[in-house]
Amino acid sequence: MAMNDYAEQIIADLLLERTGQELTDARRWRIGSALSGLFRERGLDNVQQLVCLLSEQPDDILARETVEALLNNETYFFRDRPMFDQLANDVLPRIAKRNEASKRISIWSAGCSTGQEAVTLAMIITDQALRWKGWTIDILATDVSGKAIKSARDARYTQFEIQRGLGVSQMLTYFEETAQGWQPRREIRDMISFRQQNLLEPIPSSRKFDLVLCRNVLLYFCADTRRKAFDRLAQAMAPHGWLMLGAGETSVGQTDAFIPDRKRQGLYRPFGADQDDGAGVQTDVAAVR
Incomplete structure (x- = not known):
């Protein structure tokens, strides 16, 4: 094995150990670009030097920084908007019933x-205020990246981040401009609690979730790790809950814990759930605003 390949394998093993995510051969190309900022901060020229420094470090700081740099934190508001329309107009009303x-x-x-x-x-x-008047809405948001969670808690978004998925009306309705960026209004932030959490670790809450979104996460797991992740998700869900995966993900052939929803693309139900529950609910958003 060439020296560079050996160094990249060590970095890939570190990511796998800390997060469960695989850096397959097809994704090794991104190691250099993902770590370029860390190279500059540490005065390094290449992956081999990073591996040598990792072996010499008496603490865990550099290892954590390396893993953080390799994580893909791509996201934006209303990503795959039709999926969120489906939640608003169909799934959430059924859960409410x-x-x-x-x-x-x-x-x-x-x-x-x-x-x-x-x-x-x-x-x-918030957009369906009349429907949810008197309800308690808890949203737990977790990520393996401590850096991402800190940013999520700070909740200050740049103009570029705001414009990815939001129109001007939504921006002005739900956000306030501050010196550090655009911040969601208090009523939005109060619904959400953020926690650093590895999906493969024990369930993050004693309560059972009615809706779980786990999108574009399982893509980076091997088949065995993906099965473990599905088991964790199943343990965390209410018996009649809903799971939303990313566009390129599926439970089919991956687990027996979930089955695809017969009528709703990208949504899955715990094995044994009644797929016709909530039939006949009012799904006209205008009727509940």
Whole structure:
């Protein structure tokens, strides 16, 4: 094995150990570009030098910085907007009907990155204020990246980040401009709690979630790790909950814990859930604003 290949393998093993994510041969090309900022900060020229420094470091700081740099934190507001329309107009009303007695909904955004997905969910709830009056809405947002979670908690978005997925009306309705950037209004932020959490670790809450979004996370896992992740998600969900995956992900052939929703693309139900629950609910958003 060439020296550079050996060094890249060590970096890939570090990422796998810390996060469960695989850097396959097809993705090794991004190591240099992902670590370029770290190279500059540490005065390094290449991956081999980084590996040597990692072996000499008495603490864990450099290893954490390396893993953080390799994580893909791509996200934006209303990413794949038709999926969020489906949540607003169909799935959430069905959950509301089932939970009418408790008037409480728990949502988990797993792999939330810098928080745009969780904020999008809170915006949808706020946009349907009449429907959710008197309800308790809990949104837990987790990510393996400590850097991403810190940014999500700070909740200060640049003009570029705001414009990715939001129109001017939404920006002015749900955000306030500050000296550090655009911040979601208090009622949006109060719905969300952020936590650094590895998806493969124990369930992040004692409560069961009615809706879980885990999008574009499982793509980076090998088949065995993906099965473990599906098991974690299944353990965290209410028996009649809903799971939303990314466009390039599926439970089919990956796990027996979930089956595809018969009528809704990108949505999955725990094995044994009643797929016709909530039939006949009012799904006209205008009727609940």
